[in-house]
Amino acid sequence: MTEIYRAADWNMMRPGPGGAPDDDAAILTTIAGARDLIAWGRGNAVWPMTFGLACCAIEMMAFAGTRYDVDRLGSGAFRATPRQADLMITAGTVTYKMAHRVKRLYEQMAAPKWVIAMGACTVGGGPYSKYGYHVVQGVDLVVPVDIHIPGCPPRPEALIDALMKLQELIKRRGSIEQQASIADAVRKGQMDLMNGMAPGKNSPPPAAPAAGASPAAPKVSVAMPAKPPTLTAPGAPKPPSPPLPVGVKLPSMPASGAPKAPSPPKPYVKPSATSPDVAAPEAVTKDATKAAAAATAAAEGAAGSAAAESTAKKPTGPKPPTVKSTTEKPFGPPVPYIPPHQR
Amino acid sequence: MTTQEIAALLKERFQDKVLEVVETDRHSHVRLAPDVYVAACEFLRDDERTAFEQLHDLTAVDWIDWFDVVVHLFSIRKKHSLCLKVKTPSRDDATCPSVTPVWPAADWHERETWDLMGVKFPGHPNLRRILLPEDWQGHPLRKDEGNPLEYHGIPGIAAIRTAEENLRAEELVKKVQRKGGDPHANPLGGEIVERVRGRA
Amino acid sequence: MTDSTTQSVNGRGKPPVSDDWSNPSRDVRSEEMVVNMGPQHPATHGVLRVAVKTDGETVLDCEPMVGNIHRCKEKIAEGNQYFQFMPYTDRLDYLAAMNNEECYARAVEKLCGLKLGDRIEAIRVIMSEVGRVSSHLMSVGTYGLDVGAITPFLYCFREREEANSLFEAISGGRMLYHFIRVGGVARDLDDVWIQQCLEFLDRVERKMDEYNTLLTWNKVFQERTMGVGVMSKDVALRYGITGPALRACGIDWDVRRDDPYGWYHKYKWEVPVADGRHGTLGDCWNRHYIRALEMTQSISIARQAIDSLPKADPAGYPSSPHHPYTPGMPKFISAPKGAEVYVRSENPRGELAFYIVSDGGKGPYRMKIRGPSFVNIAVLPEISRGYLIADLVAIIGSIDIVLGEVDR
Numbered sequence: 049m050t051e052i053y054r055a056a057d058w059n060m061m062r063p064g065p066g067g068a069p070d071d072d073a074a075i076l077t078t079i080a081g082a083r084d085l086i087a088w089g090r091g092n093a094v095w096p097m098t099f100g101l102a103c104c105a106i107e108m109m110a111f112a113g114t115r116y117d118v119d120r121l122g123s124g125a126f127r128a129t130p131r132q133a134d135l136m137i138t139a140g141t142v143t144y145k146m147a148h149r150v151k152r153l154y155e156q157m158a159a160p161k162w163v164i165a166m167g168a169c170t171v172g173g174g175p176y177s178k179y180g181y182h183v184v185q186g187v188d189l190v191v192p193v194d195i196h197i198p199g200c201p202p203r204p205e206a207l208i209d210a211l212m213k214l215q216e217l218i219k220r221r222g223s224i225e226q227q228a229s230i231a232d233a234v235r236k237g238q239m240d241l242m243n244g245m246a247p248g249k250n251s252p253p254p255a256a257p258a259a260g261a262s263p264a265a266p267k268v269s270v271a272m273p274a275k276p277p278t279l280t281a282p283g284a285p286k287p288p289s290p291p292l293p294v295g296v297k298l299p300s301m302p303a304s305g306a307p308k309a310p311s312p313p314k315p316y317v318k319p320s321a322t323s324p325d326v327a328a329p330e331a332v333t334k335d336a337t338k339a340a341a342a343a344t345a346a347a348e349g350a351a352g353s354a355a356a357e358s359t360a361k362k363p364t365g366p367k368p369p370t371v372k373s374t375t376e377k378p379f380g381p382p383v384p385y386i387p388p389h390q391r
Numbered sequence: 392m393t394t395q396e397i398a399a400l401l402k403e404r405f406q407d408k409v410l411e412v413v414e415t416d417r418h419s420h421v422r423l424a425p426d427v428y429v430a431a432c433e434f435l436r437d438d439e440r441t442a443f444e445q446l447h448d449l450t451a452v453d454w455i456d457w458f459d460v461v462v463h464l465f466s467i468r469k470k471h472s473l474c475l476k477v478k479t480p481s482r483d484d485a486t487c488p489s490v491t492p493v494w495p496a497a498d499w500h501e502r503e504t505w506d507l508m509g510v511k512f513p514g515h516p517n518l519r520r521i522l523l524p525e526d527w528q529g530h531p532l533r534k535d536e537g538n539p540l541e542y543h544g545i546p547g548i549a550a551i552r553t554a555e556e557n558l559r560a561e562e563l564v565k566k567v568q569r570k571g572g573d574p575h576a577n578p579l580g581g582e583i584v585e586r587v588r589g590r591a
Numbered sequence: 592m593t594d595s596t597t598q599s600v601n602g603r604g605k606p607p608v609s610d611d612w613s614n615p616s617r618d619v620r621s622e623e624m625v626v627n628m629g630p631q632h633p634a635t636h637g638v639l640r641v642a643v644k645t646d647g648e649t650v651l652d653c654e655p656m657v658g659n660i661h662r663c664k665e666k667i668a669e670g671n672q673y674f675q676f677m678p679y680t681d682r683l684d685y686l687a688a689m690n691n692e693e694c695y696a697r698a699v700e701k702l703c704g705l706k707l708g709d710r711i712e713a714i715r716v717i718m719s720e721v722g723r724v725s726s727h728l729m730s731v732g733t734y735g736l737d738v739g740a741i742t743p744f745l746y747c748f749r750e751r752e753e754a755n756s757l758f759e760a761i762s763g764g765r766m767l768y769h770f771i772r773v774g775g776v777a778r779d780l781d782d783v784w785i786q787q788c789l790e791f792l793d794r795v796e797r798k799m800d801e802y803n804t805l806l807t808w809n810k811v812f813q814e815r816t817m818g819v820g821v822m823s824k825d826v827a828l829r830y831g832i833t834g835p836a837l838r839a840c841g842i843d844w845d846v847r848r849d850d851p852y853g854w855y856h857k858y859k860w861e862v863p864v865a866d867g868r869h870g871t872l873g874d875c876w877n878r879h880y881i882r883a884l885e886m887t888q889s890i891s892i893a894r895q896a897i898d899s900l901p902k903a904d905p906a907g908y909p910s911s912p913h914h915p916y917t918p919g920m921p922k923f924i925s926a927p928k929g930a931e932v933y934v935r936s937e938n939p940r941g942e943l944a945f946y947i948v949s950d951g952g953k954g955p956y957r958m959k960i961r962g963p964s965f966v967n968i969a970v971l972p973e974i975s976r977g978y979l980i981a982d983l984v985a986i987i988g989s990i991d992i993v994l995g996e997v998d999r
Contacts (some may be wrong), residue, residue, distance in 0.1 A: 496831030
């Protein structure tokens with residue numbers, strides 16, 4: 049841990065609009081490990097927004113209530129305004145009428161911000177998928193989602209588990225760049241879906257901007273963020289990637305060594321059980337490559353993403369579509385979470 | 392009072408405009424002609440013998456050729472109930488007089504019926520969509536309505552299924568090509584491809 | 592958030608100002624403004640949006656805008672079989688799922704002509720009344736939260752969690768149960784559960800004084816809610832208000848007693864009706880108080896039902912505890928062609944009703960759900976004119992809507 053980073057880079061690399069440089073954080077850049085400190089602070093004080101949509105909101109209240117008492121995790125400060133909140137828990141069915149408000153609320157939140165999709169409806173339409181002419185088939189078509197929770201409704205324990213996973217995600221620095229590439233792929237897949245194509249097929253050329261790339265693109269773009277802003281000039285080298293500690297083996301890396309950069313992207317493989325946390329990247333990656341499969345599985349009445357995942361992971365099933373452009377970075381293997389005392 | 396007794400009162404006043412009285416153990420109703428519908432409702436509300444203060448529910452049923460507007464009335468003072476039915480002229484001319492001036496409770500019910508079923512209520516002061524967005528196309532509870540492809544750029548389940556079918560069809564074509572065959576020689580594969588292309 | 596315009600909110604063009612407020616001796620008239628409240632607002636009980644036309648802090652007119660979680664329940668019903676729709680009824684009024692299930696099951700049974708055993712009916716009464724207690728606990732607790740009292744919410748949630756555990760023990764779900772089935776229930780009650788249920792009822796009854804001391808008889812709460820949002824009897828009748836909001840206006844009407852269904856005619860209890868001794872008849876405080884009184888009555892009904900629970904008929908008893916206890920249920924149910932039914936029940940929020948039309952198939956041809964919250968919230972403009980914006984929160988909370996039922 050000898051390298052020193054601008055703490056603001058951490059903020060910048062995260063996918064999401066409006067990652068403005070954080071002056072206070074920039075002051076701290078002279079201190080080694082400031083990023084650790086900031087990540088620790090952010091992870092332990094995630095303030096959710098008071099934002100209930102439907103039935104799941106009642107379980108969210110129970111999660112804040114007497115028995116489950118989320119205050120002990122540092123997330124008891126439910127904010128009524130999105131300006132003060134870090135976390136949006138989309139608890140309940142998102143409808144077309146509500147989707148634009150959900151999107152606007154997300155945009156009103158100050159970065160860095162996170163989203164937990166709570167319940168089967170927000171994962172993929174849930175029980176309303178088949179005949180629900182007014183139900184959005186998953187909130188990830190509207191805002192980027194960090195954690196999905198299946199269940200109808202999920203128990204408060206599941207929400208607590210998701211919150212703890214999110215805290216680890218926030219504290220783990222290695223996953224940020226990976227998240228950016230995943231978010232890019234998700235956005236591409238969504239554009240394909242909206243153009244009536246299978247995700248990953250006939251992707252628009254990588255040079256073109258995301259929204260309005262093709263004439264068939266709809267007027268109102270889906271709320272996926274634009275490309276993650278970077279501090280560097282276009283010609284300048286990329287910001288340094290987060291370090292990997294020496295001697296730590298990456299779990300799903302092949303034995304022959306790291307894959308070369310221009311090699312064709314591989315479908316995401318669930319890392320081995322030695323990785324201490326796999327749920328968060330798994331949940332995100334599921335969207336990137338298998339959004340359509342998940343949506344169909346949910347449409348056929350599968351109870352949440354667990355069933356969708358099992359459908360998508362069948363070896364005989366259709367292979368996940370690959371991203372065509374070679375300039376894009378393929379999905380790297382997930383970087384394991386290293387506890388602070390081992391760094 | 393039973394439905395028959397109330398229907399007798401109505402017949403006494405509106406004669407042949409009471410088209411039908413059906414009484415079964417499950418459900419009973421009185422079918423009225425549209426032109427006396429509002430007057431009959433006023434009579435039912437104001438007459439001391441019937442005293443229907445409350446409009447409990449108002450909805451419509453899509454019978455393909457026409458719509459039935461179904462009204463359920465309850466009286467708290469007399470503890471009896473009544474179901475009224477009115478037929479719209481046709482499917483294209485789906486109109487029924489509004490009873491909002493008689494019971495303000497009908498306001499939202501009629502707006503909902505217009506929104507979801509597409510039955511117009513002339514005389515309603517504020518007939519706008521209530522549940523769906525203002526710019527929604529169609530009336531989804533009609534029997535011939537399906538799921539939307541997209542709404543403001545958000546793909547619906549129909550679009551996602553189309554994309555899925557595209558993917559499946561292309562997989563099938565590739566599978567046939569890998570075996571060295573002509574994809575269109577496969578009747579199933581060709582059919583799926585044609586169908587999907589026709590839709591897209 | 593705000594929009595300065597002088598057009599009428601609901602577009603009806605009638606002057607929303609009451610006589611009192613058009614009095615020229617009033618001190619200051621400021622600019623009229625339309626303020627948008629919700630759908631993300633902590634006191635709108637979900638995603639209700641209210642466009643409020645204000646003059647300063649005074650509400651001149653308002654219009655509730657619903658539909659933000661319209662989940663196409665009626666279309667779903669048309670595409671499914673009768674028994675498949677049962678889980679969706681849980682999600683109508685998701686605070687009182689048992690009561691919704693009971694009403695829907697009764698509607699289908701009446702439509703298909705099914706007969707039930709005595710024990711099933713008694714079990715349904717127990718479940719409905721415990722569900723009503725659980726729902727009113729939530730209403731009372733969150734109403735305190737709406738008007739600024741946080742402690743009652745914590746206290747009520749403590750008991751509500753026990754009710755959730757109780758339901759979870761019998762049905763497997765904390766909030767949405769799918770326990771009452773067409774033709775029966777999912778499981779028979781065992782002695783252990785009945786003992787737990789009686790203990791729960793005792794505990795809630797003991798705590799009722801606590802809630803009333805904390806909230807109902809609290810001077811600050813009374814100042815906040817008494818004389819606010821007064822609904823006259825006439826308005827309540829014309830707008831089709833049902834449930835505690837109707838009884839708070841002094842109208843003595845309860846479907847369980849006046850149009851009895853199930854086994855309610857077997858038990859003795861009182862229907863709490865506001866008499867205007869405290870506050871004004873039909874105000875927010877009375878609506879809250881009726882709920883508090885109803886909890887006591889529901890506890891009494893549930894106790895009587897448990898005490899007089901009939902023995903199970905061995906003929907229809909399931910061979911395994913994993914099988915649903917549905918003795919009245921044939922293998923396939925279908926209704927005769929053209930049959931219709933309109934069944935209502937007294938839910939915690941008012942009268943829920945199902946109108947089902949059959950075309951002889953396995954599922955409904957058309958189903959209309961009459962949600963009590965949908966009807967009750969329509970009266971909001973009528974009873975909130977002339978009060979302050981802060982009172983609007985108290986009025987919405989006292990009507991006690993659940994948006995899953997408003998939008999269906």
